[in-house]
Amino acid sequence: MDQNIITQLESIIGKDGVLHTPEDLAVYSYDGTFEEHCPDVIVLPRTTEQVSQIVRLAAQERIPVVTRGMGSGLAAASVPFSGGITLSMTRMNRILEIDEVNATVHVEAGIVTADLQSAVEKRGLYYPPDPSSIRHSTIGGNVACNAGGPHCLKYGVTGDYVLGLTVVLADGQILHTGGKLIKDVVGYDLNALFTGSEGTLGVITEVLLRLIAKPTVARTVLVEFPTLADSARPVNAILAAGIVPATLEIMDETAIACIEEAMHLGLPLDVEATLLIETDGTDKAAVLREIEAVAAICRQCGARQVKVAENEAERSILWKARRSVSPALARKAPNKLGEDITVPRSAIPEAIRRLIVISAKYELPIVIFGHAGDGNLHPNILFDRRDLQQWNKVEQMVAEEFVLALELGGTLSGEHGVGMLKRPYMEKALGPVSIKIQRNIKQALDPLNILNPGKVFPN
């Protein structure tokens, strides 16, 4: 990076906010995928005004700007393949206001989502979206990817909570959207446009979120199914009965075995699948009746056993199990590649059948878990990346997973985003007309293509 640019960046945010040693560049070269590329410089702004000045300079000099939260992304959206400026939001992590009466929270984008969640819970409020990365990912990253999580079946995803944003646009101008308003139909829905735009349309610097009253009661069950296929059957039956569980997660036998091996929680090792189901609310009797109805439906659908968590300790064991799936898989193989396909709920059994076929065809295990209630599955391929033959197989398997999802009326991602990795499948997923108008929107908002260039859209 030109020393003159470095000097200008330092004059905007101070020397301690600009990193450019080779070690720094290496540290900011990757995210949660296998991809890597060094930026030319990292900036750590503290204010929206600083972000504005940085982007203005970048626009002037035609330098790419890649916004980064905590780098936990699973689609390489924050890997700076074109070099340029990596704009790390981690120093913008303040809570600006918790409004208890209107049930809103206003934060800077770099706050870790779990920190936000615990701060509002202390006031009796609740921010439901809970991506598995919640303890290290930032709310800005969650908004940029429209993150989901196990509580999103009942409560909706990140985008359902975004009331307003502060966004630095591609020319450095500062945009404020929305407000503390439940209903607002004035102009186009810019909150929704920036949510899930993966850093390609603007730099999100502040987020205003809707909150709800914190549920006071939860009941959790682990349901054991002898066959994986049966385990998908209760999903529609439960929802058709008018019960919307907070959580309806599926884990297959390999997932369970990995967790049990790692954590010794007493999970069943002789079933093909388990469902983790939780009902919650503020009315204890109703929550209990709901979980009983859920249990009855599961039994009718072929469940062998429904284990009810009898107390908070037992409940936390079940959640510990679910939250440990991803790390636990690391014990089974040197590498894993977790995908994020979604299908219509009715297609879950067929999706599972086809994933098993793909696994058998390539002779590599696919562990299946995910948000069954939303039709959002995370097939994780286990492999050894040092073995080039295996890596080649993995690439073919992922392609087949995407074909599977699209053939069943599904799509490439439910909560991780497109980033760099799914670009080759975008045309097939959305069709040329959709790609074209999305490119037009990108061009309209970022005519110089400096914001996260090369991401989301096919080459």
Added chain:
Amino acid sequence: MDQNIITQLESIIGKDGVLHTPEDLAVYSYDGTFEEHCPDVIVLPRTTEQVSQIVRLAAQERIPVVTRGMGSGLAAASVPFSGGITLSMTRMNRILEIDEVNATVHVEAGIVTADLQSAVEKRGLYYPPDPSSIRHSTIGGNVACNAGGPHCLKYGVTGDYVLGLTVVLADGQILHTGGKLIKDVVGYDLNALFTGSEGTLGVITEVLLRLIAKPTVARTVLVEFPTLADSARPVNAILAAGIVPATLEIMDETAIACIEEAMHLGLPLDVEATLLIETDGTDKAAVLREIEAVAAICRQCGARQVKVAENEAERSILWKARRSVSPALARKAPNKLGEDITVPRSAIPEAIRRLIVISAKYELPIVIFGHAGDGNLHPNILFDRRDLQQWNKVEQMVAEEFVLALELGGTLSGEHGVGMLKRPYMEKALGPVSIKIQRNIKQALDPLNILNPGKVFPN
């Protein structure tokens, strides 16, 4: 309109689908506002392909295209001020599929929303959004305006149910968005972009909607408040208690008096305000406990009486009252102008106080009712339009209502849209940066500015 264009339109959809006598033009010249302007021709297509050909022709010939459902809009969005083609969607009113397993319905855009709602209810499914115009407005119009309604506090507005759209773009190309997917983060959120875009970005021809299981129990109360100011107090208290009523509607004394005068339902005539509150669900005991808790909170907040509807007949009387507000006001004055401001919930009492001041200042009654739970109020000015002095006052009063909303952190519309009428206030509501990028988006999708030209954006 050039005879050559008429002939081409007739060749696309047949002679019976093209109207252009002076009588026809007059019939399609207005909507639910006081505005009027004749189109040059009306077309009544039956398929998306026909719409595509019509728009292609319009683009070629640079003719404005104004899409129209049933003309019940309250912001003049479908009044064709630039003439051109009015594209009436009323012949595209088929239900294409009800998918009971995935709980979705796929319809043509011209179906009346109540028809859609009753069709899915026969299958045990439920489409919650219920604008007061539900028996005559179309789902396409509801999507184009992101319509709300009294059930939207608990269940969300139209946009929360849109899973997919078929849209004819400004060049005649056909775009398909979304699918039967609860979660989908592939590319920009085009469903949300077209929802609420008031016909300026594309012609919505088909809609795929998410449904939920039909609630089986509802309990409804009418709560009487001696003072209007007190009536707003329970709103936040109820929500803070973790109760989300399906409905939380406010009606002031004039509204109640007008309904009572028209319908003789036995409504209280000696209180300043009433709240209509309904809880619903599938668990009878829980629904009952919720309504009891609601009643207790209302009493603590100064309610004089909480009347519980003891049976379905009593419940339907209360709903009949709420649904009749708008027509009942017609008895009180020759004309009314109903606005649609939203404010943060905490600002409702202050908004009401200021509306009373505006009414007193101009010596014209403002009737207040609306969706208190959402902070969405419909102040209705009663007047006689033949009296020019009154009409001038009304215009000033509306302007003051908008100032009031903006000063309290609110905005111009919660569910009616901007259309033609609120354009002068857009810059103040959104600021120049927002307006500029929205114009850029409009330009990107409709470079010839043929789709509903002149709407939404300030001159």
